[in-house]
Amino acid sequence: MNSKLHRALLIATLALLAMIAGALFKLSKYEVDRPDEDAAARIHALSLPDLAGREHTLSEWRGKVVVANFWATWCPPCREEIPGFIRLNAEYGPKGVQFVGISIDSQEKVRDFAAEHGIDYMLLLGDSSVLQVASAFGNRARGLPFTVILGRDGEPYAVKLGRIEEKDLAGLLDKVLAAGA
Numbered sequence: 001m002n003s004k005l006h007r008a009l010l011i012a013t014l015a016l017l018a019m020i021a022g023a024l025f026k027l028s029k030y031e032v033d034r035p036d037e038d039a040a041a042r043i044h045a046l047s048l049p050d051l052a053g054r055e056h057t058l059s060e061w062r063g064k065v066v067v068a069n070f071w072a073t074w075c076p077p078c079r080e081e082i083p084g085f086i087r088l089n090a091e092y093g094p095k096g097v098q099f100v101g102i103s104i105d106s107q108e109k110v111r112d113f114a115a116e117h118g119i120d121y122m123l124l125l126g127d128s129s130v131l132q133v134a135s136a137f138g139n140r141a142r143g144l145p146f147t148v149i150l151g152r153d154g155e156p157y158a159v160k161l162g163r164i165e166e167k168d169l170a171g172l173l174d175k176v177l178a179a180g181a
Contacts, residue, residue: 033138040155042136043068043148048102048124051111056124059154061098065176066150067169070126070134072104073113077163078145082117084166089121092173096152102126104144151176 036042044059058066069085071078082101089099099121103110107125114123131142137159139146149158149172157176160168 033140035138035156035159036136039133039136039138040150042133043150044154046102046126046130046133048126048130049107051107051114051123051125053107056122058100058150061100062154063152064096064098065092065152065157065173066148066154067097067099067173068102068148068150069100070102070104070130070139070144070146070148072144073109074105075144081145081163081166082119084164084169086118086120088166088169088173091170092177093121095177097173097177098122100124102130104128104130149173149176152180 044057044062047055047057049055058068067085067088069078069081071082073079085099085101089097093099101119101121101123103123103125104127105113105125110123110125113119128142131139134146134148135142137146137148137156139159139161141161143161145163147160147164147169148156151157158172
């Protein structure tokens with residue numbers, strides 16, 4: 001092999017490795033960090049309106065397992081996971097699980113989306129400032145969707161940045177219910 005070809009292959013290989021390393025570094029920025037000590041208190045203190053304008057705090061569902069999902073109507077992965085939430089709400093709601101969608105959107109957009117897709121669980125309206133609470137749970141990138149599962153005691157049981165698969169969420173709900181948490 002001549003030296004020019006060898007050199008070109010070496011440069012191409014190094015460039016490819018640099019691109020892979022850069023991609024991995026970029027992805028690692030979106031990992032979930034350890035939740036802050038006051039994360040549970042912060043999410044329970046959130047006071048947000050529902051679609052009818054009534055204020056709610058997540059603390060009103062203490063004693064239930066709460067699936068709090070931060071989402072937006074313009075977020076494709078958020079939209080993809082909602083049919084699974086609807087099915088799981090029907091299955092796990094009677095077992096003491098409360099789904100709460102915390103949307104980063106306008107009331108009109110959320111209302112229209114909920115009607116179009118048949119969302120039958122609690123939807124609360126926030127703005128980008130509610131992502132500070134998601135950040136307290138380790139979502140430092142403040143990415144969507146972001147799901148927090150709170151045990152019956154109100155303490156965090158699990159968090160997931162990005163789309164959560166229906167079967168994975170069902171497995172987590174089975175575990176938290178069986179643990180009595």
